[in-house]
Amino acid sequence: RNLFPNPLLLTATGGTTANGATGTVADNLSVTNAAGNTGTLTYAASVAAASHGYGNEQLIAITAAAAGDRPRFAFENSTGGSATIANDLIPGRTYRLEALLRIASNSWADTPVTELYADLVITDSVTSLDYRVSALENFAGLTGVSIAEDLTLYLQTADITIPATANPSVAQMSIYVRCSAGITNSKTLTLGLSRIAVWDVTA
Numbered sequence: 001r002n003l004f005p006n007p008l009l010l011t012a013t014g015g016t017t018a019n020g021a022t023g024t025v026a027d028n029l030s031v032t033n034a035a036g037n038t039g040t041l042t043y044a045a046s047v048a049a050a051s052h053g054y055g056n057e058q059l060i061a062i063t064a065a066a067a068g069d070r071p072r073f074a075f076e077n078s079t080g081g082s083a084t085i086a087n088d089l090i091p092g093r094t095y096r097l098e099a100l101l102r103i104a105s106n107s108w109a110d111t112p113v114t115e116l117y118a119d120l121v122i123t124d125s126v127t128s129l130d131y132r133v134s135a136l137e138n139f140a141g142l143t144g145v146s147i148a149e150d151l152t153l154y155l156q157t158a159d160i161t162i163p164a165t166a167n168p169s170v171a172q173m174s175i176y177v178r179c180s181a182g183i184t185n186s187k188t189l190t191l192g193l194s195r196i197a198v199w200d201v202t203a
Contacts, residue, residue: 003199012027016029019032023046042065043063043065045059063187064183067182073191082170096197101193103191104150115178116153117175119137121170
């Protein structure tokens with residue numbers, strides 16, 4: 001069973017933007033800057049048909065950035081997003097996050113990226129502890145460039161079992177790239193996210 005209520009992003013509006021993002025976000029998702037409202041990141045969200053043929057893809061087009069900016073996909077922090085998923089989590093059962101992440105640029109030399117990150121965090125309201133599993137965690141330092149070609153990545157976290165005594169209050173996805181320098185020569189870095197799932201994989 002997939003707990004994410006809009007897996008193919010067929011409900012293409014209704015999500016949220018934050019920290020200076022503009023544009024359209026599919027329902028149950030949020031587009032934001034994980035570094036905060038820095039004022040240096042110019043990025044626009046949109047939804048388009050996915051090139052792989054399964055539903056839609058949430059896009060972020062980044063046209064200006066500074067070192068450390070982190071354009072990010074997340075579950076919407078409201079009813080219909082992270083709270084709704086958390087309400088469906090059952091203590092003692094096991095879950096896994098999956099998604100397709102596409103990263104493209106019309107000039108990698110002008111849109112340097114130094115980190116790819118993807119995780120799922122489940123918060124227990126009883127202990128206030130966060131339970132975290134990662135699909136991708138690669139940081140090359142702000143002066144390094146770790147990507148030089150367009151990529152499509154199948155993201156899959158490790159499995160996470162909710163403790164039997166827990167009361168899950170939030171289930172949050174965080175998928176972002178870290179810009180290692182400003183975007184130059186009017187080039188664009190594009191991120192696309194599709195086929196999102198929070199699977200119950202309990203044996």
